[in-house]
């Protein structure tokens with residue numbers, strides 16, 4: 001036989017070989033599948049498909065009958081509502097107690113509350129003098145102003161100020177000027193009876209405040225802050 005014919009025959013045999021081999025493989029696979037369909041006598045699993053033919057339904061719904069309540073529908077509803085209501089009340093009580101504990105924990109202690117207000121005897125501060133007290137960790141300036149200082153504070157054109165505020169809006173009694181002594185620029189403590197306007201001067205960056213505590217020159221953007229205060233009596237001041 002010529003070599004070309006021999007090669008063609010070999011190629012043809014190679015292509016046909018898998019087809020010739022396949023029937024035994026399929027037979028082995030079918031044999032294995034048949035074995036797995038058999039139930040092992042030692043298995044406790046009750047297959048829902050056992051004994052069913054190919055045409056039978058594969059749906060097998062379990063019977064929940066023994067879980068069903070024997071009581072009437074109304075009594076079941078009452079029981080459900082009772083459980084839901086009780087759990088709701090208990091949850092609400094627990095949430096309230098938790099929030100209450102949290103708030104009590106966060107609120108100020110007695111010593112902090114004691115510092116929240118400061119009482120000052122004004123009779124000890126002569127006219128034309130400054131006093132500095134500490135309130136909530138900050139200095140507070142108390143100035144007993146003279147009539148000339150009050151007049152000077154009122155003579156300023158409010159519209160020309162950087163932070164326009166009339167003197168009457170900054171005091172409750174004209175002779176007493178109460179302010180927080182913290183510069184509104186970067187928080188230094190200004191010096192009293194200093195500066196170009198006869199009030200306070202902040203040496204840190206050169207802010208000048210007038211006799212009403214209003215900023216007149218320098219980098220400070222706002223007037224000195226006026227805290228909450230009251231005069232319960234003529235010579236008594238309470239800050240806070």
Ligand code: FES
Nearest residue numbers: 183185186202205
């Ligand atoms: S902190 Fe007072 S001027 Fe800057």
